[in-house]
Amino acid sequence: DTGVSQNPRHKITKRGQNVTFRCDPISEHNRLYWYRQTLGQGPEFLTYFQNEAQLEKSRLLSDRFSAERPKGSFSTLEIQRTEQGDSAMYLCASSSGTGGWEQYFGPGTRLTVT
Amino acid sequence: DQQVKQNSPSLSVQEGRISILNCDYTNSMFDYFLWYKKYPAEGPTFLISISSIKDKNEDGRFTVFLNKSAKHLSLHIVPSQPGDSAVYFCAASGLGGSYIPTFGRGTSLIVHP
Numbered sequence: 001d002t003g004v005s006q007n008p009r010h011k012i013t014k015r016g017q018n019v020t021f022r023c024d025p026i027s028e029h030n031r032l033y034w035y036r037q038t039l040g041q042g043p044e045f046l047t048y049f050q051n052e053a054q055l056e057k058s059r060l061l062s063d064r065f066s067a068e069r070p071k072g073s074f075s076t077l078e079i080q081r082t083e084q085g086d087s088a089m090y091l092c093a094s095s096s097g098t099g100g101w102e103q104y105f106g107p108g109t110r111l112t113v114t
Numbered sequence: 115d116q117q118v119k120q121n122s123p124s125l126s127v128q129e130g131r132i133s134i135l136n137c138d139y140t141n142s143m144f145d146y147f148l149w150y151k152k153y154p155a156e157g158p159t160f161l162i163s164i165s166s167i168k169d170k171n172e173d174g175r176f177t178v179f180l181n182k183s184a185k186h187l188s189l190h191i192v193p194s195q196p197g198d199s200a201v202y203f204c205a206a207s208g209l210g211g212s213y214i215p216t217f218g219r220g221t222s223l224i225v226h227p
Binding site: 004033040041042043044045048056091093101102103104105106107108 | 118123146148150155156157158159160163203205207213214215216217218219220
């Protein structure tokens with residue numbers, strides 16, 4: 001069990017550029033979540049996958065955001081035409097969906113839009 | 115509209131003493147509650163949870179208490195250690211939200227040696 005990994009750990013981009021983040025969940029976990037966290041706030045839910053199906057999306061997830069989880073393994077989160085307000089920590093978490101409902105988080109990707 | 119509130123942004127405690135972190139929620143559909151700990155530059159780490167059918171859950175130095183009528187839960191750390199210094203997030207989930215947790219804003223705990 002290597003835990004949840006996220007790449008890159010840091011990303012600096014110019015406004016208007018597209019960025020893509022990757023998340024590799026714990027291998028036996030079928031549920032995968034994306035969150036965004038800004039300073040002084042807790043993680044805010046963005047979207048959730050069970051296996052390859054995207055089951056829920058938050059109102060926070062504008063049309064510029066898209067997430068995929070092909071084959072129910074790793075997931076990518078893409079932000080198109082980035083804005084300065086997109087600057088945040090993007091967290092990925094996974095869970096087994098059985099027993100307890102606790103999620104296991106990755107270290108996050110820090111996005112800075114200049 | 116904050117459904118999970120942690121009204122104390124910070125808490126300072128002496129090593130060996132008890133740390134009590136508080137959390138209030140407003141949504142009566144929440145029936146599962148979790149605490150996470152976060153160190154700088156790391157993602158949150160699951161600490162302890164409690165179902166609404168219980169009013170207490172204990173794991174080593176960590177105990178979570180749930181008062182459903184008051185919609186209040188608390189995390190007790192006894193005895194507190196300097197390594198406990200971190201940001202603690204309370205989270206709540208329920209069937210109405212597909213068990214996707216809603217997080218509070220966190221409380222920064224500092225344990226002084």
